[in-house]
Amino acid sequence: MKTPLQWRLGLISLRDVQTYEAARLASISRCLTSIGIAILNWDKHTKKEEVKIKNWLSKVISESEFIGLNLTKRGAQRFLDKFASEKNSNNLAGDLDTLSQRFDDEIEAIQFFYVRPEKLSWFENTESAGEQFKSKFPKANAELIEAGNCFALARYTACVFHLTRALEIVLSSLHHALNIPEETDPRNNTWGRKLGRISDKISENDNNPPAGWSNNAAFYKKVNALLAAVKTPLRDDTVHIATVYDETGAGCVFMAMLGALNQVATKLSESNGRAVTEATT
Numbered sequence: 001m002k003t004p005l006q007w008r009l010g011l012i013s014l015r016d017v018q019t020y021e022a023a024r025l026a027s028i029s030r031c032l033t034s035i036g037i038a039i040l041n042w043d044k045h046t047k048k049e050e051v052k053i054k055n056w057l058s059k060v061i062s063e064s065e066f067i068g069l070n071l072t073k074r075g076a077q078r079f080l081d082k083f084a085s086e087k088n089s090n091n092l093a094g095d096l097d098t099l100s101q102r103f104d105d106e107i108e109a110i111q112f113f114y115v116r117p118e119k120l121s122w123f124e125n126t127e128s129a130g131e132q133f134k135s136k137f138p139k140a141n142a143e144l145i146e147a148g149n150c151f152a153l154a155r156y157t158a159c160v161f162h163l164t165r166a167l168e169i170v171l172s173s174l175h176h177a178l179n180i181p182e183e184t185d186p187r188n189n190t191w192g193r194k195l196g197r198i199s200d201k202i203s204e205n206d207n208n209p210p211a212g213w214s215n216n217a218a219f220y221k222k223v224n225a226l227l228a229a230v231k232t233p234l235r236d237d238t239v240h241i242a243t244v245y246d247e248t249g250a251g252c253v254f255m256a257m258l259g260a261l262n263q264v265a266t267k268l269s270e271s272n273g274r275a276v277t278e279a280t281t
Contacts, residue, residue: 025112028063028072031056032100039096042089054080060099069106075099115152123152128254129261136269140169140261147254156250157243163257167191167230170261173268174198174223178205195227219267226260 035056038049057080064073079095115123125148126141127134134141147162171194175182178201183189202220205213230253245253 022112024063025067025107028060028069028103031059032096032103036093036096036100039089039092042092050083053083057083060103064103067110069103069110072099072103072106075102113153119152122148124149129258130265133261133265136265137166137169137173137261139270140166143169144261151247151250151254154247156245156247159250160245160253163253164191166261167227167257169270170264170268171195171198171227173264173270174220177268178202178220192231195224195231198224198227216267219263223260223263226256226263230256230260 035053038045038053057076060076061073061080064070064076076099079099082095083092122128124145126145128144128148129137129141133144143162143166147159147166150156150159150162168191171191172182174180175194175197178198180197180201183193198220202217202224205220206217209217
């Protein structure tokens, strides 16, 4: 069961965003309408109708609490408390008008973000690169989840930014597995140069094979080829203003990267930010 949304000041991550179905918001309006119809026919009301009204008010209270409509919630609770003793339809109609006005006023102050149906599969997707990657690369997978959320909400440059953060972790894992020293100069630590060092190391191992290379050469070459495919839609200057991604560009990066990350997870993993290799080089 989801906890109520916490409305607070300050920057929040997409991870703080909780899904809220439009039908649940509409249910408040439906409940208020149903109560209004019941009051109009108050002279014909029965105990069964009274139970229905109490249930509708309870629904308004619970849904209002979830999305932070505090005035609506308090008004509905006051209406419910009063309803047990109030039998005057005119008074009830007045109370309902007040409650409806509170709901209308509060809902105007809240913005909801719409996710297109075809993009819902990206939102909060914890296994976009597969179950193996999720379990073996938890930190990189957290970046993939954020990338998927950004893609679903049309924040395409932010999506690619999170993808590059996931890629950094994976490249470090590959460097560790291939015994490639990490560069201390930040200028040599772009994803492009890291990929170049991986390619160079594979060529070096082909020419002078270390122990176990024949068992793992195909794996590293396949991963290297898949990562090279990411190079076309991705650029080193992702974090700079010069590079702005649209849906097509971000989608190309995402799809190219998922195949590579899925393959990496077949033999490598991370542990506390450090790579753990299951392949022997």
